[in-house]
Amino acid sequence: MKRLTALAAGAALLLAAGCGGSGPETTVNADGEELTKVTLTLNWYPYGEHAPFYYGKAEGIYEDHGIDLEIRAGQGSQKTVQATAAGQTDFGWADTPALLAGVSQGLDVKSVGVFLQTTPSSVQFFTEQGIESVADLKGRTIATTAGDALSATFPTFLAANGLSESDVTMQNTDAAGKMAAVMSGQTDALLGYATDQGPTMQEKAGKEVSYLRFADHGLNFYSNGLLTSQRMLDEHRDLVQRMVDATSEAWAAAEQDQDAAVQAMAGASEQLPSAQVLADQFASTLELLYTENTEGGRPGVNVEEDWRATIEVFHSAGVIETAEEPGAYWETDLSPKE
Known part of the structure; x- marks a missing residue:
């Protein structure tokens, strides 16, 4: 009986090791091109802020970067951060304070770019x-x-x-x-x-x-952005870079075609707000993309100064006990590429 138990335990370990070493799943698009399947979990049920993701998927922007994107509703930034760290989703879209808190609690997760750089x-x-x-x-x-x-x-x-x-x-x-x-x-x-x-x-x-x-x-700090697990960064860095690039491109394109971006959300959720509310929400979101340090740049480009300011706000507020260097929370060398 002990031997059977030991074998079962060994098999479980081998299975876990096999899962850990396997790469992301792939699929093939209508043109016969291989795409990497990627999951993105939002901070909440879809609302206007999320239009660029649906627009980027509908317009083939993610496909152009070799990504077959699946967008999932979230149940709060904290849960999205936890799910990302646990590998239950490849990427998350969550509030930066929830990320800071998660890292301070030992979650192996990092931001790969905050897009809403002025807090709503x-x-x-x-x-x-x-x-x-x-x-x-x-x-x-x-x-x-x-x-x-x-x-x-x-x-x-x-x-x-x-x-x-x-x-x-x-x-x-x-x-x-x-x-x-x-x-x-x-x-x-x-x-x-x-x-x-x-x-x-x-x-x-x-x-x-x-x-x-x-x-x-008188009080600004980073808000929602893209995050992933340290395991994804270590094992699939090229995919992470492609996701960052595609997301930045999708946001820039959606900003130039707001009506189409909102229309791309049709059917995204049973709880989806009306088209007018979605349009108002997205228009308000576009006012949040930059700080004085990033104005004129690509969506999702961050600077250390803004990260330090955000970290200090939440350290002072008691959300995190220790204010680490920005690199503890943010992967500094994965800025969106042209």
């Missing part, structure tokens, strides 16, 4: 609330989700504008419940992405939504 983090509310400045948040009730990056950085945002946490009341709810809290009047505002909840809330309620954007009030 914001306080969102119906315009009729009469909130015109950060000072107007005093005494207000704000819907938030405990433990997320928005909640962690909100005190820093308040402090940068002369307020403290005690000046507002935070109502904890899950991510899906924040819009309902504002629309029902339970809260005056919510913490969210200006590229996500605002356009949806505006359409559903039929009332104009306004924003206090963190980046407009």
